[in-house]
Amino acid sequence: MPELPEVETARRGIAPHVEGQRVVQVVVREPRLRWPIPASLARDWQGCVVESVRRRAKYLLLDSTGGTSVGTAILHLGMSGSLRIVDANRPADKHDHVDVIFNNGKALRLTDPRRFGALLWTRDDPLSHPLLSSLGPEPLTGAFDGQHLWRKARGRRGAVKNFIMDNHVVVGVGNIYASESLFRAGIHPKRAAGRVSAVRFEALAVHIKAVLAEAIKAGGTTLKDFVSGDGKPGYFRHELNVYDREGDACELCASAIKRIVIGQRASYYCPQCQR
DNA sequence: AAAGACACCTGTCCGC
DNA sequence: TGCGGACAGGTGTCTT
Numbered sequence: 001m002p003e004l005p006e007v008e009t010a011r012r013g014i015a016p017h018v019e020g021q022r023v024v025q026v027v028v029r030e031p032r033l034r035w036p037i038p039a040s041l042a043r044d045w046q047g048c049v050v051e052s053v054r055r056r057a058k059y060l061l062l063d064s065t066g067g068t069s070v071g072t073a074i075l076h077l078g079m080s081g082s083l084r085i086v087d088a089n090r091p092a093d094k095h096d097h098v099d100v101i102f103n104n105g106k107a108l109r110l111t112d113p114r115r116f117g118a119l120l121w122t123r124d125d126p127l128s129h130p131l132l133s134s135l136g137p138e139p140l141t142g143a144f145d146g147q148h149l150w151r152k153a154r155g156r157r158g159a160v161k162n163f164i165m166d167n168h169v170v171v172g173v174g175n176i177y178a179s180e181s182l183f184r185a186g187i188h189p190k191r192a193a194g195r196v197s198a199v200r201f202e203a204l205a206v207h208i209k210a211v212l213a214e215a216i217k218a219g220g221t222t223l224k225d226f227v228s229g230d231g232k233p234g235y236f237r238h239e240l241n242v243y244d245r246e247g248d249a250c251e252l253c254a255s256a257i258k259r260i261v262i263g264q265r266a267s268y269y270c271p272q273c274q275r
Numbered sequence: 276a277a278a279g280a281c282a283c284c285t286g287t288c289c290g291c
Numbered sequence: 292t293g294c295g296g297a298c299a300g301g302t303g304t305c306t307t
Contacts, residue, residue, distance in 0.1 A: 002300065078283095078301060080301095113284080115284055157278085158277075162278080165301095167301095263280095264281090
């Protein structure tokens with residue numbers, strides 16, 4: 001479920017429950033995520049107080065300080081990961097791979113059926129970690145705008161949809177919001193990135209920001225249920241104009257929404273409105 | 276440097 | 292009801 005809005009929703013959901021808490025134990029039931037959870041992570045983290053929960057791209061960064069160590073847990077939810085705050089003694093289900101148990105009797109529980117997620121530890125600045133060091137700008141900051149897209153697109157002949165999903169260009173635009181923002185901007189997803197005008201890139205940047213911000217805001221309304229519920233904000237669905245709506249009538253022109261595959265990912269667009 | 280294919284893994288849904 | 296295949300919100304890595 002996690003695109004950037006879901007990760008940000010998860011961050012906001014867990015932060016008040018973990019910031020300031022001391023880690024008394026880390027239980028790793030299944031270390032085989034995308035990369036193995038380092039065997040040393042449990043003892044590195046244990047005894048630390050989680051100072052803050054930050055987000056960079058779709059990574060969550062849990063800065064922690066302790067008697068002997070200072071470090072940051074780097075957490076990614078992959079395709080199917082989710083986080084909950086549970087009572088530490090609550091029995092674990094099949095895909096509950098990690099519990100980070102705090103001194104208040106609660107635990108941060110990582111669930112991830114497909115195991116594409118990751119949990120790593122670094123003692124250095126996490127932003128210089130190899131996974132994070134070459135990422136593009138955050139979409140919701142001033143560092144990201146149409147001019148940035150236009151400059152980056154010079155000479156690029158690949159589909160604009162792949163271009164905006166490239167983490168070196170801008171982070172956090174996943175498969176759903178790529179289709180949605182291109183629809184709003186009226187740009188055909190297969191158009192070569194280098195052949196999108198500066199003016200249209202400006203519109204695209206605005207729409208990327210808007211759709212992500214709206215989704216975060218909508219996620220915010222489920223925040224209340226997040227810690228006790230299943231963390232599934234599937235309720236964006238009715239806000240979506242094109243994603244997973246093949247054959248439906250376009251809201252603007254009533255043409256049938258099309259589904260095509262670009263870069264091995266499903267892509268949805270209106271053949272009339274997007275050029 | 277850029278673009279495309281492939282890999283990782285489990286669950287669900289659809290057609291027969 | 293069972294079975295096979297397609298598909299799923301991500302992204303690092305390897306080849307061209």
